[in-house]
Amino acid sequence: MYAWQEPLMSSPAACAGRNVQGMRFGDMHALLWSLGHGLSFGDLWRTFEAWAELDVRADVLDLGVLLMSCERRRDAEKEQQVWRRICERAPLRRDMQEIVAGATRQRVRKEAFIDKERVSLDWAGAQVARHGGHAQHKLAMLVQYVEAHFDGTASDAAEAVMQSVVDFSRQKFNYWLKVAGDAKASLIQAVLQRLSRGKAAAFPGEVRLEMGAYVGFTTLRLAQGGLVLSLEVDPLHVCVARHLLNLGRRAHLAEVCSGQVRDLLPGVLESFGEAAAGLVFMDHRGTRFHEELRLLEATRLLAVPAQLLCDNVLHPGAPVFLWRERQRVTVYSLQDCGN
Numbered sequence: 001m002y003a004w005q006e007p008l009m010s011s012p013a014a015c016a017g018r019n020v021q022g023m024r025f026g027d028m029h030a031l032l033w034s035l036g037h038g039l040s041f042g043d044l045w046r047t048f049e050a051w052a053e054l055d056v057r058a059d060v061l062d063l064g065v066l067l068m069s070c071e072r073r074r075d076a077e078k079e080q081q082v083w084r085r086i087c088e089r090a091p092l093r094r095d096m097q098e099i100v101a102g103a104t105r106q107r108v109r110k111e112a113f114i115d116k117e118r119v120s121l122d123w124a125g126a127q128v129a130r131h132g133g134h135a136q137h138k139l140a141m142l143v144q145y146v147e148a149h150f151d152g153t154a155s156d157a158a159e160a161v162m163q164s165v166v167d168f169s170r171q172k173f174n175y176w177l178k179v180a181g182d183a184k185a186s187l188i189q190a191v192l193q194r195l196s197r198g199k200a201a202a203f204p205g206e207v208r209l210e211m212g213a214y215v216g217f218t219t220l221r222l223a224q225g226g227l228v229l230s231l232e233v234d235p236l237h238v239c240v241a242r243h244l245l246n247l248g249r250r251a252h253l254a255e256v257c258s259g260q261v262r263d264l265l266p267g268v269l270e271s272f273g274e275a276a277a278g279l280v281f282m283d284h285r286g287t288r289f290h291e292e293l294r295l296l297e298a299t300r301l302l303a304v305p306a307q308l309l310c311d312n313v314l315h316p317g318a319p320v321f322l323w324r325e326r327q328r329v330t331v332y333s334l335q336d337c338g339n
Contacts, residue, residue: 028062033260041069045078052085060090064235068259072267080104086235095140096236103243138175139240142168142215146247158220158248165217165244169338179217180283180311181337188221188281191307195279196225209268209277209301211292212284213256216241220248222281228254231264233284261292265299274300283311286318293321 028051036044048066052058063086070079083104087097101108142165150157150164162181169177180188208222213232219241222228232238238258245251257264261284268276280296282289289310296302313322313331322329 023056023058025057025059025062028056028058029065032062032065036065036069041073044069052089058089060086060092060235061233063090064238064258067235067238068257068263071258080106093136093140095144096136099140099143099243100236100239103239134174136236138177139215139236141175142177143240143243145171146244150247152247158223158250161244161248162217162220165215166337176338177215177217178312179214179337180221181217183334184311184337185221187332187334188218188309191279191309192222192224192226195307206278207268207272207276208279208281210281210283211261212282213237213241214283216244216248216254216256218281218283219245219254219256220250222279223250223253226253226279229268230254230256231261231284232256232258233260261288262295265292265295265301269299269301272301275303277301277306278303279307279309281309281311286310286312286316286321289313289318289321290324293325 032044032048035047039047045066052063056062064082067079067082070076070082083100084106086092087101087104087106087108092100098108100106145168146161146164149167150160152160154160162185165177165179166181168175169179169181206227208226208228210219210222210228210230213219213230214237216230219228219230222230223245230241232241235258238256241256242251245254245256257267277296280302282292293308302308310318310321310329312318314333322331
């Protein structure tokens with residue numbers, strides 16, 4: 001960073017600080033993410049703490065924006081402080097807060113619960129009702145179901161966890177999860193078997209990249225005999241995915257990293273070097289697939305050859321990616337798991 005940039009970046013931070021009470025959900029995330037590309041981590045952290053101490057309307061993404069920086073710096077103390085802020089301040093349902101607190105070793109704060117009564121009493125409760133209340137409940141119910149039903153003594157604990165996730169998804173219509181099961185799982189498994197057969201020569205990559213962990217379902221599958229880095233922006237998904245990896249006894253093979261793909265790829269290159277990714281599974285935002293592929297090629301992260309799997313290119317869709325790569329891709333029409 002040039003010497004003149006830091007004062008320039010400090011100005012919007014100070015300006016935003018004076019108007020912090022007027023922030024809406026998402027504003028804190030956008031501002032801190034932008035400032036993180038110019039400020040030192042120390043200044044960014046002090047800004048985060050100052051805003052977090054005030055009565056800012058912040059959700060999980062807002063409060064979790066610094067998780068990536070903490071993980072990159074291997075600063076476990078500050079990472080725990082971020083999770084504590086999430087447990088204390090983020091508008092979470094009671095069941096979801098219990099999951100996050102348990103998985104991150106934080107104290108459960110009953111005064112922070114968003115229950116049925118609070119939904120109609122304050123803005124935090126209203127935000128949970130309007131934005132993500134059912135999604136939070138479904139994540140919490142999934143964890144509770146898997147913990148209660150998967151066979152922890154099975155020789156393949158990962159397979160037992162994945163089967164429990166599929167079983168949960170089929171319980172009720174509103175429990176359905178968009179995970180790569182059934183026919184999609186068979187396709188991924190075929191690619192993994194091909195990788196395994198040709199690992200020594202044809203597929204030299206040493207890491208498998210997943211873009212979009214969600215609940216860690218495919219992360220468990222990709223971790224069969226290979227090292228996996230899963231990149232996920234939503235702290236709640238990070239938390240659940242890591243927990244399921246622990247249950248499936250694959251945490252030593254797979255790591256879920258917090259943050260946006262475009263910010264995390266340089267760190268992957270620094271850790272593993274060029275031509276490290278033998279398999280890439282894109283399952284996050286289809287409108288970003290072509291951008292992520294361009295970044296992979298620009299950083300030379302892809303092994304030669306490499307396998308690239310992209311899910312949901314029809315719905316919600318990845319039109320730009322399909323248009324640009326139409327000469328190089330094979331398109332499979334597969335139903336979603338449970339349909």
